[in-house]
Amino acid sequence: MLQVIFFNVTNGLIIGAFYVLLALGLALILNLSNVINFAHGNFLALGGYFAFAITPVLGYWGALIVAPLLTAALGFVVERLLISRVYSRDPVYSLLLTFGLAFVIQDVCRYTWGPNGLPLGIPDALSQPLSPELFFITWYRIFMVAIVIVAVAGLFLFLRYSRVGVRIRAGTLDLDTVSVLGVNVRLLRTFNFSIGCLMAGLAGVLAAGQIGLNPNMGDDLLMPSFIAIIVGGVGSLTGTLFGGLLIGLAGAITTVFYPSASEAVIYIIMAVVLLLRPRGLMGEEGMLT
Amino acid sequence: MSGHATEAPPVAAAAAGGLPRRLAGLAVLWLVLATAPLWMPLIGGYDALATRVLVLGLVAMSFNIVLGFTGQMSFGHAAYFGLGAYGAGLTLKFIAASTPLALLFGTLLGGVLGTLFGLLIVRRRGVYFAMVTIAFGQVCFYVAYKWNDLTGGYDGLRGFQRAPLHLGLATIDIAASSRVFYYFVLVIFALAVGAMALVLRSPFGRTLLAIRENERRARFLGIPVERHIWLAFSVSCFFAALAGSLYALLNNFADPLALHYTLSGEIVIMTVMGGMRAFWGPLLGAAVFVVLQDYVSSMTENWMSIIGIIFMLVVLFFPRGLLGFMQRRDAR
Secondary structure (H helix, E strand, O other): OHHHHHHHHHHHHHHHHHHHHHHHHHHHHHHHHOOOOOOHHHHHHHHHHHHHHHHHHHHHHHHHHHHHHHHHHHHHHHHHHOHHHHOOOOHHHHHHHHHHHHHHHHHHHHHHHOOOOEOOOOOHHHHOEOOOOOOOOEHHHHHHHHHHHHHHHHHHHHHHHOHHHHHHHHHHHOHHHHHHOOOOHHHHHHHHHHHHHHHHHHHHHHHHHHHOEOOOOOHHHHHHHHHHHHHHOOOOHHHHHHHHHHHHHHHHHHHHHOHHHOOHHHHHHHHHHHHHOOOOOOOOOOOOO | OOOOOOOOOHHHHOOOOHHHHHHHHHHHHHHHHHOHHHHHHHHOOOHHHHHHHHHHHHHHHHHHHHHHHOOOOOOOHHHHHHHHHHHHHHHHHHHOOOHHHHHHHHHHHHHHHHHHHHHHHOOOOHHHHHHHHHHHHHHHHHHHHHOHHHHOHHHOEOOOOOOOEEEOOEEEOOOOOHHHHHHHHHHHHHHHHHHHHHHHHOHHHHHHHHHHHOHHHHHHOOOOHHHHHHHHHHHHHHHHHHHHHHHHHHHOOEOHHHHOHHHHHHHHHHHHHHOOOOOOHHHHHHHHHHHHHHHHHHHOOOHHHHHHHHHHHHHHHOOOHHHHHHHHHHHO
């Protein structure tokens, strides 16, 4: 029993790590640009497929670095060409735009790489289990968690200390003032969007090594990421971080005791949070209206 | 939603040219709807497609109470639509083979649950309102998807048939003929749309416009903003669930995709495409979308791309929708 719980806790941490990567990118875009990026899960899938295409050329390690960067570059172009056009309009338009974009990207993936699942090969060293007793934990799982920790720490340090990061945080609170102070807000938003896509692309490469590739691999992760943001508190990236881990763990632990409720539990958590603490666990008062 | 204060009052806006033109417009509209089974085959349609237009038009119009008239962005209306469908289907399957009862229970299921959800979300605004409504929509999707014994899970709810109507003396056989069923749906549609128009023309409806245009000012005027948004959301959910019940009767089938947020997105695009400031806009949008979707998905496997591109083109080039576009040309 203990081993089963341990197994599911590690599972929960890993899936929570994916929620965190995806949700942090979503939250960045949501906070600064007031856009819900429905295509975020599709950027994740694209990251995975890019890695699949690059691995034969650059090998796994090259793909791990280049694929997220390609995703970020694509995000840059998409924001510039499409999403930046609707910032000044009612939010319903940006929602519809990213919704349509999600359809198109998913269809392009299906058309290019086929509707069936594809495996993404990982280095042999990573696919070994830790030890005979801990047979259910491969090095790859440890590796994924380590990469996610590095990426998230990097993102927080970037936002905390770099000039652009400070501007992004300031823009989240008051974009007009930041603009008046001479910051190129257009470029800031584009850059911010592509950071979000970078995180999604990285999550895609990591997820592809674990669960394989398919055109709608991001869909199952998108909704929990929304919930991670709602539970953690809109406007707080730290909240999103803990929200993602919380619902990942909660789902996994529920699997032990009552498997059919493992997906329901994250919605229950959301409902409870909305009832008892509408601004989310770490949300600022007033950020949600 | 601000910045449109100078537009014509939306209920009247379908034809901005005064009462005679408005009446003429309405007459044409109802004539077109009443004769739809006759001319639909000419453009490659069929009775069931015309019924689909009415049903999805009804859900889009009820959604527009929230989006176009109250200015709140719900992105989970498929949930209440789908709940209506399941409610009607389950009634026919397990309770009684009665069409009116199916409509009643379907509408109640979606409407009451929507009203309860509404309590949790009325304090949200803008994209956060949208996000929470999406999440709640997905709750319903997962329940329908997972509760295999009751709902049939992924395969959907099968094994029920709409029942003929018994009106005391006469029996109307809506079960056998899809044309008779079309007229049945048209009658329900007319009643529902009439009720909707009454709600929107009432002082309550006008207050919703005030909230849409300037929520802070509405609050200063003493309008209980949260309660009004909640009521509008609730009314909208009841109508959406009614449409969903009709949908289950139309297909003799209810599937979890009727609850999925993809359908919510399609409801939004129908509304925006037709014109969310116009009372009849969503119906026009639904007609265009449903016929286009039927056509495109029979033509090509890559219909998702085409639908996605339609989404993007509407947003980028027709943000005011078809009716909004015509109104602006009128105003010149």
